[in-house]
Amino acid sequence: MxxxxxxxxxxxxxxxxxxxxxxxxxxxxxxxxxxxxxxxxxxxxxxxxxxxxxxxxxxxxxxxxxxxxxxxxxxxxxxSAEEEDTTSFRAGQPLDRGMIELGMSLPPPHPLRAQGLKRALEAITDSPEALRAATDYQPEAGSEAQRARIAAWQGGLGLPDDPDRLVVTQGGQHGIQLALQVLTQPGDLVAADALTYPGFIRAAQQAHLRPAAIPMDEGGLDVDALARLCARQPPRVLYTTPDLNNPTGARLGEARRERLVALAREHDIWLIEDAVQYLPQANRGTPLVELAPERTLHIFSTSKVLAAGLRIGSLTAPERLLERLGTAIRAQSWMVPPLMVEAACRWMEDPDGRELLRWQIDELAARRRLALERLAAYAPLSQEGSSLIWLPLPTGRRSSEMQALLARRGVKVPTPEPFCMGSEPAPQALRLCLGPPASREALARALSIVDETLSEAPTSPWQTL
Ligand SMILES: Cc1ncc(COP(=O)(O)O)c(C=O)c1O
CATH class of the missing domain: 1.10.10.10 (Winged helix-like DNA-binding domain superfamily/Winged helix DNA-binding domain)
Structure with missing residues (x-):
């Protein structure tokens, strides 16, 4: 006992x-x-x-x-949530019984998450003024007061804090979609790191844009390769995640940031800087939005800090785009539901919300150490502060084979295929998300399964013919 x-x-x-x-x-x-x-x-x-x-x-x-x-x-x-079959899920699909999820990028579960939302909702129901505001139409970009509160929260996290350039969104994905909507026309060329967030690739496809995959390495996007592309045909937009590439975890070095901004100015390229994958401030570089505020749209969201289901985020944009952004939001849904914005604001202001983030940073650091230690034999890559592990596979192993074997053994991982911006073959690697398992024990179990599976001889593809 x-x-x-x-x-x-x-x-x-x-x-x-x-x-x-x-x-x-x-x-x-x-x-x-x-x-x-x-x-x-x-x-x-x-x-x-x-x-x-x-x-x-x-x-x-x-x-x-x-x-x-x-x-x-x-x-x-x-x-635990996992033992009650709630750890593993794919959006919109039934829960997978008994699977340990290492595929979705989510913050680690903690009872304070549900409690934070509960307290925020209770405070709203207790406030006639908040209830009245939540039942009214609001300006498309969000009410002035709510934009100021979100900006203040972001400022506390070392992120853009100018409420006059901030538009409230329904999360990071919505920010991407809005940015593309106001910046591009069908047929425009949009560039991004060769491996990047699949939500951007899908949004660009849906907007009928032409993708250009820019090669990358551990230092992030290869700016020389971008310069070569610009010499042939400058893209209209460059989408990038400079602090933490999803899936590889690469961070764009400072010198490359400077060159990237210079190139963007020379060829009049818009920059979409996606900072949704939260990293503690000490682990980030200089934001592009700081280096080139006149041409950068900065995206943030509560998804990796408070909860993914809130669907609240921000887009910080140059002033000259604000009207078009407002029109785009109005055309889509008039505004982001003010009730959810208010819930997010109250949660942001709750001291327990800050406590939860401190816990999360420590917890993810411990999970990252655990993963790097357990998988040390395979030279995993992960920068400090990140909840992602990028695991290039040993020669002879294939991502699809590993994905199938791990699924049979109860661990969910994606292959890199959906992260490919262009038509180059996907690398043989796995991205592991350390956030979703219900506990460190569950993560340790999953990592042991990954380790055992990697240490076995490859299975023969003959079986599937
Ligand atoms: C780089 C990046 N951008 C955007 C998103 C989507 O964020 P949201 O859930 O706020 O729409 C994600 C989700 O994982 C992401 O990794």
Whole structure:
């Protein structure tokens, strides 16, 4: 039986602090799913509180769904999301029973995520003014007050913080779509790193744009290759993720950023800077939007910081594009639902939201260390602060074969195919997302399966003929 004894922070009622300490211990993996909690009297004695305080704390934790009490037996950590088959999912598809998801780029699960949203929604329902604003039409770009609050939050994260150039979006994908809508015409040439976020590739296809894949290496986009393309035919737009390429994790070096901006100025190229893959500020380079604010559209989103389902993000653009952006939003859906913008703003302002981000940064750092250690034999690539691992496969191994074998063994990963901007063959590699597993234990299990599968001899493709 666990003798779990939390260290309690100051502030707030004790029962709530104990319940929150429980949530954190579960999130960190200190308390495993299904584990029995100490009997109430024992914990009360250890913490020097009354049994009533512990009863209330356990009841609070149960109310949030973190623990469950079993009559006559005690209180147990609720089975993890994964064991309840909620870790693995593909958007719009049924959950895959028992799979460990390493394919979707999501922040690590934590009970504070649901709690943050709950508190934000409760605060809205308690505020007649917020309710009234949420039921009204608002300006297309978002209300002035909400834009200012999102800008202030972004400023705290070291991201663009000018509310007058910020448009509220329904997440990063919407930001990409809006940017393409106002910048391009069908048939325009759009360039991006040869391997890039599939959502951009699909949006460009849907807008009937012509793709140009720019070669890349560990230092990011090859700016000389872009210069050669510009000499032949400058693209209208360059889309890039300079701080963290998705899928390879490459970061664009400072000198390349300067050259890229110079080229963009010389050939009048618009830059779309996608910063959705959140990295702590210390791990980022100089934003393109800072180097070339007159031609850069900067995209951010709450998806990797608060929750993907919120669908709230921002597009920071040069002033001369704001009217066109407003028209595009109005033509699509009039505005982003103000209720969701308000929920996101309240959550951004909740001190627990900041606490959650601090936890997430530490948790992802621990997960990254674990992955780099477990897979060290295969020279995995991952920059500090990232939740992605790029794993070039040993000679003779193929991504599709690995994907199929891992799926059979309960681990979901994508192949690099959907990340290919052009028609060059995809590299034989895997991208592992460290965020989605319910706990570090689940991640460790998945990594062992990846390791074992890689260490076996390749399977024969004859079987499938
Ligand atoms: C680089 C990049 N841009 C945009 C998105 C989409 O973000 P959102 O979920 O906010 O639409 C993702 C999602 O993984 C991404 O990796």
């Amino acid at each position: 666990t003798i779990w004894t939390p260290e309690l922070d100051d502030g707030g009622p004790r029962y709530r602090r104990i319940a929150e300490a429980l949530a954190e211990a579960i999130g960190r993996g200190d308390l495993a799913s299904g584990e029995k909690l100490p009997p109430q009297r024992q914990l009360a004695d250890r913490l020097g509180v009354t049994v009533g305080t512990i009863t209330r704390a356990y009841a609070e934790a149960q109310r949030h769904g973190w623990v469950e009490s079993r009559v006559g037996s005690g209180t147990y950590v609720r089975r």
